[in-house]
Amino acid sequence: MCRSLSARLRGDIQSFKPISKQYCRSMSSSPHDLHCVDMRSSQAGKDWNSSDEFFKFTRGRFLVEEAKNLKSRETKFDLNRLARVAADSVGATQCISIKKYPDGMFNKAFLMTMDNGREVVSKVPNPNAGIPHFTTASEVATMDFVRKVLDTPAPRVYSWNSQAKSHPVGAEFIIMDKVEGVPLSQVWGNMKLPQKLQLLLAITRLQKKWVSVSFSHYGSLYYAGDVQQQSNVSHYFKDGNTIDKSGFTVGPITARDWLDGGRSKLDIDRGPWASLTDYLRAVGTREQRAVECLKPVKQLALFCGPKLYQPDMGKKLTALTSYQRIVDFLIPKDTTLISPYLWHDDLHDDNIFVDPDNPETITGIIDWQSCHVSPLFNHNPDPAFLDWDGLEPETLDLAPRPKLSELSPADRATALREYTVQNVFIGWRKLMQAKNPALYRAIEFRKTPAYGLIFLAHRMFEYGEAHFQSLLVDLKDTWATLPAVTHDVQFPFHFSEADLERIKLESDAAVAGTDLVMEVKESLGDLWPDKGFIEHERYHDCKAALDKVKCQIIEQLAETDEEKAEFERHWPFD
Template sequence: MDFARNVLDTPVPRVYSWNSQAKSHPVGAEFIIMDKVEGVPLSQIWGTMKLPQKLQVLLALTRLQKQWLSVSFSHYGSLYYTGDMPPPSGNYYVKDGKTVRDSEFAIGPATGRDWVDAARSVLDVEKGPWTSLTQYLQAVGTREMEAIQSLKPPKQTALFCGPKLYRPDTEKKITALAWYRQVVDALIPKDAAITNPCLWHNDLHDDNVFVDPHNPEKITGIIDWQSCHISPLFNQNPDPAFLDWNFLEPETLDLAPRPKLSGLSPEERSAAVHEYTIQNVFIGWRKLMLAKNPDLYRVVEFRKTAAYGLIFLAQRMFEYGEAHFQSLLVDLKDTWADLPAVSNDMPFPFDFSEEDIERIKLDSDGAVAGTELVAEVKERLGDLWPDKGFIEHERYDDCKSALHAVKGQILEQLTETDEEKAEYERYWPFE
C-alpha cells in the first residue's frame, strides 16, 4: 500500500501502524490501523450513474493503470520492506525508464492468492523471488504437483462433477503437469512488455473502488491490496470486475447495435437495455485501453491464445483444469509451429493415439458440461449465488434454501441410481 501510494501514485489509505505477529505483541492479535477512505464504494452509485459519468470513471482507472504500467521489477514475487526481508541480489525497480536500486522495498517470496489458497500456504516449496520467467512458471508446476500429492483436494465451484459429467482425477492432474513442464518454455510470449514483472490490483470490484459521491467520476481510494503481488503482466487482470462482464470475449471493438424493443414486455425491455449497456460500457473500456495503454491491450490479445490458456490452467491444476488442459494440449499440435518460441526444427513433443484423443475429448466434454451447469445454476440463483462460497448473513437462509432446491433438480436430472446420487452428494460443494 505504501508503494502503491508513493510510487504508483494511487489513492490508497495511509497505514499508521500494523502487527503481523500476534504472540509477540502486547495487543495479542494481528492488526492494521489505517486511514478511512474518503467517498463511497462504487457499488452504491454505479447502477444510477449516467453513461458519460461511467466513462469518466473508466478513464480515471485507465490513468491509474498507466501509472502501474510505468513500474517494473527485477524479480517475480511479492513486495516487502528491506527491514523485514533482506533484498535478493540485484533487487531494484524501474519507473519511467529510471532504475531505483537502494529503496526501502525488497522483492521476496510470493504471497499471491494462488500460493496460499486451498491450504497451499503450508507447502514446503520454492516461493521465489525469481529473476527468470521460466523459473517462475516451472515453480508453479512444482507447487501444484506438491499440492496434488500432499493436500486434501478442495471442493470447488468452477464446475459440477460426477457421473455423466467429469470426475477430478489425480493421475490425470499429474500427467497434465508433466506435460506442462515439457512445453512451458514454448508457451512464453516473446513480447517483453507483457512478460515484465508488474505490481497490480487484480480485484477491482465495486466495493474496492471508492468515488466522490458529489463528483462520482473522481476515484478517491482503492482498497483490498493484501494479495497483490509481482507477476508477469499477462498474469494480471486487465479488466475491472465491476464491469460485470459475463459474456464471451468480444471478437471486435465494434459497439453492440441498439436492441429492438418493440413487442417486448417491460421486463424483457429492461433486460435487453441492461445487457446492451453492459456490452457497450465494456467495449468502451477496451477502446480506452487500446488507445491509452496498448501494452495492457496486448495482454488481452495474448489471453485469447491456447498458450495462455495452458499457463492459466496449470496454475490451478490442484483444484481443477486437467480435462481442459489436456484437450487444449491436443489441439496445440495444429498451431505448435506458430508459437514464437518454437524453432523450425522443434517437433511437437507428444504423440497422442486415437484412443488418447477420444478419451481426452470425452473428459473435456464432461468438464464443459459441468461448467455450463454451474453457469446455469448461477444465472438461476442471481444475487443468491454464493460467490467464492460466501453469502451475506442476511441472505444466508434464502441462499441455502435455493441451493437445496437446485441440488434436488440436478440429482433428479442426472442420476439414475443410488450410487450416482451418492457420488453427486460427495462432490456437491455447498455444504
Template sequence: MLRRAVPPLQNQARISLCTTSQLRTHFSQSFHPGWDANNDSYDYTRGRFLSSEAHEMKVRRVKLNMNELAKSAAESLGFTYSQCARIEKLPDGMFNKAFLFTMQDGTRVVGKVPNPNAGRPHYTTASEVATMDFVRNELSTPVPRVLAWSSKANENPVGAEYIIMEKVEGVQLDKVWPKMDIKKRFELVKTISGYQKAWMSTSFTQYGSLYYSSDLPNSEGCVLVKEDESDFEEHRFAVGPTTGREFFDDGNNVYQYKSAVGLRELACVQNMARLPRSLLGLYGPGTYTPSRPKKIAALQDYLRLLPYFLPTDESISSAYLWHPDLHTENIFVHPERPSEVLGIIDWQSSEILPLFDHARQPYLLDYDGPPATGLDPPEFSKNFDQLDPDEQRKAQSLYLNMSLATLYRKLTSAKNKRLFKAMEFGQTSSFDMMLFAHNLLIDGEALYRARILDIEQEWSSLPGVQASGNQPFPLELSAEDVNCIGEDADGAIEGLELMQSVKESLGELWPEKGIVQPDRYDEAKRLLKKVKTELIAQLAHSEAEKKAWEESWPFDD
C-alpha cells in the same frame, strides 16, 4: 513489534473534525474498557457457507485484544487510550476484519486485521504496508497513509497482525456507479487508466511481492527500471516471496515464475490428503470422476508446453506492481463529483507479475455478456423496438457496458500501447492455457487436456514455436489417449451442466462462492437437500451409484 509509520498528527492536521454539538449528538456512550465483550467482532458474520462451513468459519476467525487495538489506533494519532470514543465493525471481507475507530474530536482511522486465510503470517501484512507506501509515494496513487502496524502477532499486545491507516474520505464507488451516466463513468475510467500508466512508470527485475528490505532476511534491496530503461538500486524496498493467495509463485524470469505455478499445483495434487471438491461441476457415475493421476497428467502437459506459450515480446513480460482487485468497493470517490477518485484501498496480496498477467480491464467494467474485443463501437440491438420493456432495459444496459469497455480499450490503445499489447496477448490461446493451469487443483483438468488437442492444431502459431523454428509438438498421444481425453471432456461437460441445473433450481438462493446471506441459510439448505434427493433419484441406478453420488455432493447436509 509495533511500527509507527509516521509521527503523531498534530491537532490542526487531524482528519474529519466534528463540532462539539455534533460530538454530543453522535457519541452518547463514553469509552469503557469492555470492547472485548463483543465476541462476534472476531467471527465472519457476513454470510454462511454451504460447503465445509466449520472449516471456512475457522479460517476466518481471529482472536485479538480489542482494547490494545483501540489503544494503538488512538496513539497513532497522538491521542490516549481513553480518548477512543467509538469502535464500529465494518462489513467482513473474505480475508480480513476491519474496524472504524473514532476519537473524541471526530477523527477516524481504520484498523485492519488479517484472517488466518489471508496468507502467510508476517509476509502478508509486511508486504501490504510496503506496497501502500511505494504506490502512494513512488507511483502517485491516492492510497491511505499507514499510521501504525505490526506483522508479528506474537510480538505485540494486540495478539494479531494489524494495520492502522487513514480513513479514506468520500464514498465507495459502488454506491454511486449505477447512477452515473456514461460520460461520468468514462471520466472515472480515464482517471483509473492514468493510475495504471503511473504503475507502469517503474518495473522490477524479479517477480514476487514488495517488502521493506528490513522485513526480509539478508535483503539488500532491489533494482527498479524506469520508463527510459535506466535502472537503479533501491535499498529501502525489496522483492520477496509472493503474497498471492494461490500459494507461493515467484522467480527471476517469466519461465521460472510460470513454472512455479504448475509445480505448485502439482505439489498440492500429490500431497493433499483429500482433493478439494469443486462447486463448478457435479461429478459422479456416468459423468466424470476427478482423480490425482488425471490432474497430474494435465499439469505435466502444461509444464512441457509452457515454453511455447510464453510471449516472445519481452516488453509485456516485464515485472510490474499492480492492484489485485480493482472493483467498485475498493475505489472511493467524491460524492458530488464521482469521477474524482479520493482513494484506492485493499492492496493486500498485490504481486509483481508479468504485465500480461495484469493486463485486463478493471473489474468495475465487467458485465454479463459478449466481451469487448475490438476498438469499434458495439452494435445496438437491431430488434430493439420489438422487445418488451424489461428486455429493452437489458439491451440498453448491455450496450452501455460494452460501449464503456470499448472506450477503455481505445483509450489504452492510444495512451498506453504496451498495456494494450499485453491485453491483446490476453486474448490468445497461449494466455488461456497458462491462466487455465492456475486452478487445476480444484477443477478443469479434463477440459484442459481436451484443449491441448486443439492446441496441437494451432501449434505453428504459438509464440515459442515461431521463435524456435517450428519445433514439433512435444506430446505423444496415442489413439487410446485421445479417446480417453474426449470421453473425460464429455463427462466433465455433463457435470458442469448438472451443476448449472442445480444453480437454476436455487435461483437467488444459489450460494455464489459457496456463501449465502445468514437469514437465507436455512432456506438454501432445505432446497439443496430437496434438489440432491431428486437428482440422485434420477441419476443413480444402483445402491453403489447412489452412494457415489452422495459422496460427491459438494454441499454440507
C-alpha cells in the same frame, strides 16, 4: 442434458426467491463501506474485548464446510490494546468508539473514532489471510509504494505490526486512513454514460502508471528490512532508470493462488524469482505438491459426478508434467508482457472510492492485500464492476441498440441493461487500446492456447486437467507459430485416436459441469451462495433450494445406486 434440467430448475426454484429485499453486498465488503454493520459503539472506558462479535465471523452462513470456514475466520486478540495503539498513532488521548465493518473473507476491519475527532480504520487478518508476517508486511509496503512511486491514491498507514506473538495486541494489524469519498458501488448505477467513461479514463491513467514501473524479480513487495536479503537484491525500473537502494525489495509471493486450498502450508519455493521461466515452473511444482499432499477441495466452479466432470489426481499430475515440458515455449517474446509489474487485480466497486459530488474522480483504492509482482499477462486487466460476463468481443465495434417495441417491459429493461453493459465494456477496451496499448496486447495474448495452458496450470489442484488436455491437443496445430519454437523442435506429444476420443469426452463432461453450475446459479438468482457464503436471512431458503437442485440432478443423471452415491460424494454443499 443440462438444458432440460435447467428448464425444470427455473420453474421449481422460483418459489425460493426472496421478494424485493435489500441485502448487504455479498463477498468482499469494503473496509470503508458506508453500509457498515454497527456491531458495537461505546464511550471511553468500555471493555472492547467483552463482545465476541468483534472476533467471530458474524456476517452470514456458509453452505460449504461451515465449521471449517467459520473457524478460519475467527481470531482472538486484545482490542483494547489495539484501540490504544490506534489512538497513539494519530495523536489522540483515547478511542471513544469502535464499529465493526461487515466481515470480509480474509480480514476484520474496524472504524475507530478518537476523542479528537480523528477516524482510522484498523485491519486485522483472519487465520486464512495468508502466511504470518509476510501478508501484512507486504500489504503495508505495497500501499506505501503505490502512493509514493505509482502516484495511486492508497490509504496512508499510521501504525502496523506483522509479528502477532511478540506484540501486546496479540495479532497482526494495520492502522490506516479512512479513505475519503464513497464506494463506487453506491453511485455507479446512477452515473451518466459520460461520467462512467471519465471514470474508466481515470482507471486507464492509473494502470498506465502501473505499467511505467517494472521490477527485476517476480514475487511480492516489502520493505527491505522485513525479508531476508537475497543474493541478488531486487530493484525496479522507472523512466528508463534503474532504482536500487529504494528501501523496497521483492520477496516471497503472497498472491492468493499461493495460499488457497491449503497451499499456504506447503513447503515450496515462494520466490522471489529472477526469471519468468523459474516463476512459471515454480507454479507447476506448487500445484504438483498440492495434488500430492493436500485434501481435495470442494469447489463451486463446476458440478462433478457421473456423466459430468470427475476430478482425477493422476490426470492432474500428468497434465502438470506436460506443462513443465512445454512451459518455455508458451512464453511470449513481447518483453512488456513478460516483465514483472505490481498490480491491483481486484478492482471491484467496493474497492474503488470516488467523490460523491464528482463520481468520475477517484479518491482512493483499497484492499492491496495479496497484490503481487508478476508478468503483465498474468494480471487482471478489467475492473470487475464492469460486470461483463459475456464472450470476449470479436471486434471493438459498439453493439447496435436493441429493438424494444415488441418486448415486454421486463424484457425491455433486460435488453437495455445488457446493451449498456456491453457497450461500456467495449468503450473500456477502446480506451485501453488507445491509451495503454501494452495492456491491450496482454489482452490479445490471453486469447491464445498458450495463455490458456498457463492459466489452467495455476489452478490445477482445484480443476483444469480436462480443459488443459483439450488445449494441449489444439496446441499441436499452432505449435510451429509459437515464438520460441524453431524448425527443429517438434511437438513433444503424441495422441492416439483413443486418446483424442477420451480427451474430448472428458472435456465435454467438464463443460457440462460448468454449464450446469451457471444454469443453477441463474435459476437461484440472489439465493446462489457465492463462494459458499449467504446472508443469515437467506440461509434456510438457500439451503432448501440447493437440496432441491441436488435431488433433481441425481434424479435426471444418476442411473444406479452407485451413481447416486457418487453424486452425493461430490456434492459441494453441506
